[in-house]
Amino acid sequence: MTEWVVLDIEGTLSATDQVLVTLYDYARPRLGPWIDAHGDDPAVAEAVAQVRELSGVDGGTDELVRVLHGWMDADQKVTPLKTLQGLIWQRGYAEGDLVAEFFPDVVPALRRWHAEGTKLAVFSSGSVAGQVAFFAHTTDGDLTSLFEFHFDTVNAGPKREAGSYLKIASVLGSSDITFYSDVPAELHAAAEAGWQTVGVARPGEPYGDADFGPHRTVDAL
Numbered sequence: 001m002t003e004w005v006v007l008d009i010e011g012t013l014s015a016t017d018q019v020l021v022t023l024y025d026y027a028r029p030r031l032g033p034w035i036d037a038h039g040d041d042p043a044v045a046e047a048v049a050q051v052r053e054l055s056g057v058d059g060g061t062d063e064l065v066r067v068l069h070g071w072m073d074a075d076q077k078v079t080p081l082k083t084l085q086g087l088i089w090q091r092g093y094a095e096g097d098l099v100a101e102f103f104p105d106v107v108p109a110l111r112r113w114h115a116e117g118t119k120l121a122v123f124s125s126g127s128v129a130g131q132v133a134f135f136a137h138t139t140d141g142d143l144t145s146l147f148e149f150h151f152d153t154v155n156a157g158p159k160r161e162a163g164s165y166l167k168i169a170s171v172l173g174s175s176d177i178t179f180y181s182d183v184p185a186e187l188h189a190a191a192e193a194g195w196q197t198v199g200v201a202r203p204g205e206p207y208g209d210a211d212f213g214p215h216r217t218v219d220a221l
């Protein structure tokens, strides 16, 4: 038994379409109004400054939204986009517009690990604010108590770099960690940091037929 299980979200716990269709479609029309209404929020101001810096765009909200939509269309998991999406989704979950759904094997597995004493954490490109709201509003109720830590590209770093996994390991205070993800490049980075890895190859998902190389592979948790 491993001391820690760290989990990816999209493609591992929940269908990719739930993120790329349901959540992205919810965020798309709300990005501009959110930027305009919350410009005084330091998190929003910093995200807007990062969008300008990364894109080179220095126009108004409409131009920023065009950049953000372009990143969403290409599914580029750029940190300021994830920050803004996370704030919008947080509101959406709180107001009952959104409910998180999982593959059928996921909640039983989370509960089983937790009951056995395996500690659980999440590492997703989705912002920590978005992650917490997601697990607080699921078809199985509030699951936040199952998780000890949430990591994203802000507090850990990019998911395809070993340094991010070394940073998480130092926060967890352990080297006995198993990472579950649907993306081989993320598993390679975790393995480089000394983690155990499990590829989640779910039929019908974008990485369902991917080559997971040396990583143990499962089709359910």
Ligand SMILES: CSCCC(=O)C(=O)COP(=O)(O)O
Residues within 6 Å of the ligand: 008, 009, 010, 011, 019, 023, 077, 082, 089, 123, 124, 125, 126, 127, 130, 131, 134, 159
């Ligand atoms: C409310 S969580 C949304 C997850 C998200 O935005 C995302 O991009 C998922 O990426 P992952 O790293 O979990 O594959």
Ligand SMILES: [Mg+2]
Residues within 6 Å of the ligand: 008, 009, 010, 011, 012, 181, 182, 183
């Ligand atoms: Mg994923």
